[in-house]
Amino acid sequence: MEQQQPSHHRQAVALPDPATLKRLALSDSGFVFDPVTGNSFTANGSGLAILRQLQGGSTLGEVVAALGAEFEVVSPVAERDVIEFIGQLRNAFK
Amino acid sequence: MNARKPWIKPVLTAHKPGGMNKFGPARPQLHQSEFDGAALEPLLAQYGSPLFVVSEKRLRENARQLRRAFSTRWPKVRHGWSYKTHGMGAVCNALHQEGAWAEVVSELEYRKARALGVPGSRIIFNGPWKPDAILEQAMAEGAAINLDHLDELYAAEGIARRLGRKVPVGLRLNFDTGYSEPWSRFGFNLETGAAMDAVRRIGASEWLQLNGLHSHIGTFVLDVRAYAQQARIMAGFMDAAEREIDCRIDYLDIGGGFASRNALQGIYLPPDQVVPGLDQYAEAITEALTEATRARSGQGKPLPVLVLETGRAVVDDAEILLTRVVGGKHLPDGRRAAILDAGVNLLFTAYWYNHDVRPLRANAGLAEETVLFGPLCMNIDQLRASVMLPPLQVGEALCISPVGAYNNTQWMQFIHARPAVVMIMQDGRIETIRAAESLASLSGPECLPAALQTPFPEQPAR
Numbered sequence: 001m002e003q004q005q006p007s008h009h010r011q012a013v014a015l016p017d018p019a020t021l022k023r024l025a026l027s028d029s030g031f032v033f034d035p036v037t038g039n040s041f042t043a044n045g046s047g048l049a050i051l052r053q054l055q056g057g058s059t060l061g062e063v064v065a066a067l068g069a070e071f072e073v074v075s076p077v078a079e080r081d082v083i084e085f086i087g088q089l090r091n092a093f094k
Numbered sequence: 095m096n097a098r099k100p101w102i103k104p105v106l107t108a109h110k111p112g113g114m115n116k117f118g119p120a121r122p123q124l125h126q127s128e129f130d131g132a133a134l135e136p137l138l139a140q141y142g143s144p145l146f147v148v149s150e151k152r153l154r155e156n157a158r159q160l161r162r163a164f165s166t167r168w169p170k171v172r173h174g175w176s177y178k179t180h181g182m183g184a185v186c187n188a189l190h191q192e193g194a195w196a197e198v199v200s201e202l203e204y205r206k207a208r209a210l211g212v213p214g215s216r217i218i219f220n221g222p223w224k225p226d227a228i229l230e231q232a233m234a235e236g237a238a239i240n241l242d243h244l245d246e247l248y249a250a251e252g253i254a255r256r257l258g259r260k261v262p263v264g265l266r267l268n269f270d271t272g273y274s275e276p277w278s279r280f281g282f283n284l285e286t287g288a289a290m291d292a293v294r295r296i297g298a299s300e301w302l303q304l305n306g307l308h309s310h311i312g313t314f315v316l317d318v319r320a321y322a323q324q325a326r327i328m329a330g331f332m333d334a335a336e337r338e339i340d341c342r343i344d345y346l347d348i349g350g351g352f353a354s355r356n357a358l359q360g361i362y363l364p365p366d367q368v369v370p371g372l373d374q375y376a377e378a379i380t381e382a383l384t385e386a387t388r389a390r391s392g393q394g395k396p397l398p399v400l401v402l403e404t405g406r407a408v409v410d411d412a413e414i415l416l417t418r419v420v421g422g423k424h425l426p427d428g429r430r431a432a433i434l435d436a437g438v439n440l441l442f443t444a445y446w447y448n449h450d451v452r453p454l455r456a457n458a459g460l461a462e463e464t465v466l467f468g469p470l471c472m473n474i475d476q477l478r479a480s481v482m483l484p485p486l487q488v489g490e491a492l493c494i495s496p497v498g499a500y501n502n503t504q505w506m507q508f509i510h511a512r513p514a515v516v517m518i519m520q521d522g523r524i525e526t527i528r529a530a531e532s533l534a535s536l537s538g539p540e541c542l543p544a545a546l547q548t549p550f551p552e553q554p555a556r
Contacts, residue, residue, distance in 0.1 A: 032106070040109045044460050044485075047104035073101035084424055085104040091428055092106060 013060055013083045020093050021055050034093060041092065046071060050085055060086075103485035105460045108428075126452040126493040129414050130518045134454050137516065137524065138491055143418040144436035146502065146515040148527065150188055152412040153498075154520070157192040160404055163372040167380035170399040174218040176350055177203040179405025179499050180413075183210055184517055184527035189408070190216075195238075197403045201228040204237075218347070218401070220266065220308065222280060229253060233261045240264040240308040240347065242281055247292060247302070254301035264306030264347065265292055269327055273320035274312045281309065284331060290338065297339025304341040307332055310349025310403070314358060318370050318378035324348055325379050329386035332398065347401035348379065354410035356496055357448040372407060406499040413498030415441060416454075419490040420469065430464045432486050437468015437475040440512065441497060442504040444477045451477075454491040457484040470509060502528075507536060 025033040030048050032041040043051060049070060053063040060082065067078045128134055130149035138145055157173065164171040174197030175189040181203065186196065187210055196207035199221030205228070207217050214235020222242045224232070229246075230253045232239055241247050241263055254261040266281030267289050282289035296304045311324050325348065332343040352375050355365045380400070387397055417436035425431050438444050451466065461482040468475040477494070486492075505512055511531035516524050 042105075042107045042109065042460060044102060044105045045099065046102055047106050050104050067101075070098060071101040072098045077101070081103050084422075085106070087424055088106050088428070092108065 012079070013086050014090070015054065015060070015086060016089045016093060018054070018057055021051065021089070024051065024055070024093065026051055026055075037093075039092075046081070047085060050082055051089075054086075054089075102459045103487065105462055105485055107460050107462055124452050125454060125456045126414075126495075127454050127456075129493070131522060132518045132524065134416055134493060135491060138416050138418070138454075140524075141514050141516055141526070142530065143416060143491065144434075144440060144513045145416045146413060146440075146497070146513065147416060148182075148185060148413045148498065148515065148517045150184075150517050150520050153185065153188050153409060154192055156408045156412060157189050157194060160372050160402065160408060161193065163376035164380065164400060164402065167376050168383065168400045169397060172345070172399050172401045174347075174401060174403045175408075176403050176405030177206065178503055179350075180409045181206060181503050182515065182527055184525070185409065186210055186212075197405075201225050204228050204232060208235075218403070220403075224249075226253065230256070233257060238264060238306060238345070238347075240266045240281075240306065241292070242266050244292065244295075247295060251299055251301050260301055260303050262303045262305040262344075263296065264308050264345070265289065265296070265304065267307055267309040267328065267331065269309070271311055271320045271323040271327065273317045273323060274315050277310065277312055284327065289331065290334070293335045293338055293341075297341065304335065304339065305343065306345040306347060306398075306401075307335070307343055308347035308349065308401075311351060313351045314353045314406070315351045316353050316368055316370065318374050321348065321375060322378040322382035325382040326386045329383060329390075333390065342395075343398055345399040345401050346383075347403065350403040350405050352404050352407040354406045354496060354499060356410055356443075356499075357450070359446055359448055409498035411496040411498065413502075414493050414495040415497045415501070417492050417494060419486045419488055419492065421488060422486060425465065429480070430462050431467055432464055432483070433467050433469065434477065434492065435469050436494070436513075437470045437477065438472075439468065439470055439475075439508045439510060440501065440505050441468075441477055441494065442501055442506075443497065443499065448478060448481075449494045449497065451481050451483065452493050453484065453486070454493055457486075457490075459485040472508075507531065511535060 023035060026048060030043045032043050049067060050063055053066050063082055064075055064078045067073055068075060129147055130151055137147060160173060173194040175186060175194040176197045178199055190212060195216040195218055196212045197218040198204045198207055204219060214232060214237045217237040219232045219237045219239045224246060226249060229249060233253050234257060241250060250263055267284055268278050268281045269284035270276040282292045293304060296302045307328055309324060309328060311320055328346050335341060336343060353369045355369050357365050361368060415436055417434045419432050420435050421433040423431050461484050464481055464483045465479060466477040466481060468477055502515060514526055514530040515528040517527045519525055
């Protein structure tokens with residue numbers, strides 16, 4: 001997995017296992033279903049956007065850049081919130 | 095891509111079964127942008143955060159409601175404003191203007207009432223320690239004094255002898271109503287006979303005259319039957335005391351303890367469903383008192399004044415605390431935590447209430463279980479263990495209510511200066527009723543010995 005990340009950008013956060021994230025079923029309304037555990041969640045718009053980016057294999061930098069294009073948010077704020085959100089994802093999807 | 099969407103912090107909420115129950119749905123997302131007609135965000139901008147805000151109108155309305163509830167059911171009613179519940183001069187004087195006397199429990203509070211201009215004859219003096227000098231002043235000025243123990247009785251007798259006249263005094267009683275946890279540390283116990291012993295001792299005194307009875311059965315008492323029983327017991331003891339010695343009981347003081355619309359921790363139902371209204375308290379008390387004094391009325395004896403020391407139920411919902419989020423994190427157990435600039439240093443009552451917490455602005459986003467921490471370097475500095483709140487940005491303002499009872503008397507200066515308290519006046523103007531503290535408030539009373547004037551004597555002064 002490390003190979004997919006640009007070598008010049010060291011990850012500031014341990015991303016959840018992409019295989020785990022890829023198995024999640026996401027709906028546009030924010031419904032998140034984990035078919036392995038049977039747990040379900042609700043994500044808001046920004047949470048869903050981050051999940052989709054991570055499912056596509058984006059790095060932290062790419063997620064932040066994508067959020068900056070879609071939302072009115074400056075990079076440091078987005079990065080701080082993404083780092084905290086990823087911490088939640090790691091605990092929610094093991 | 096044209097307009098970008100507004101940023102809302104990402105939220106992921108796990109679905110949990112069992113969240114709904116037959117008592118109602120999950121708490122709706124609410125916000126509170128104003129209080130008593132005043133917009134709150136501009137207040138924070140002007141006075142800084144955190145900030146206490148008192149509504150004069152609400153305070154007066156609550157006092158009137160209390161008076162109305164009782165005076166429509168009992169001929170003679172007196173409200174003593176409990177200084178220990180909220181002792182700020184502006185609050186006290188607003189209530190005095192509504193007719194309340196001062197109910198004080200210490201020398202400092204007695205002096206505060208006098209300094210505000212309350213005559214001694216409108217002060218009720220309670221408490222377990224009344225130093226001789228202030229007891230003498232209170233007796234000389236005609237305050238209503240409720241004696242707590244035998245040593246105080248003897249002290250009062252000695253003072254009356256010095257004053258050269260017979261002084262009226264009340265006795266504080268304690269007893270078991272059967273409905274609430276008995277408070278036995280204050281006053282003379284009924285069941286053991288100590289109370290009647292005190293009555294006889296006063297009866298034998300040349301210098302003291304028994305004219306009142308006082309008791310306080312507890313705090314946040316939710317069962318009105320406890321008060322009904324208190325009224326019956328006190329009325330019975332009044333008759334017994336008047337039979338025992340030559341005296342006339344002018345007042346029955348039932349203390350305080352009425353609950354406010356606050357959510358006590360450990361109580362499942364919301365306050366709206368469990369807290370009795372003032373009319374319900376009044377109905378239970380006056381009905382029991384009417385029944386218990388029927389024979390007395392028949393004998394043509396005057397009915398006693400019913401004295402209320404209601405504090406919490408009058409002031410609690412007349413004050414709110416505004417605070418801002420200064421940081422956030424997720425705890426290892428998955429819960430979100432917000433750190434606020436107000437903690438238990440300002441909100442002492444957070445130890446036993448689950449206060450209502452609402453953002454000032456209508457906040458988009460999913461509500462999430464949140465822990466609210468204060469700014470203190472103390473593990474116990476937690477304002478709410480669990481409250482559903484929408485995503486919170488740093489700087490987000492929150493309104494905590496009701497906070498009027500006991501917080502501004504029991505708050506502490508610990509690592510932070512205490513903030514300003516403002517009052518929304520009846521005409522809508524905003525007045526500061528207590529300025530924010532500063533470093534000078536903390537170090538002003540301190541004195542540095544000559545040898546300790548500098549921290550590093552080997553270095554030249556800057």
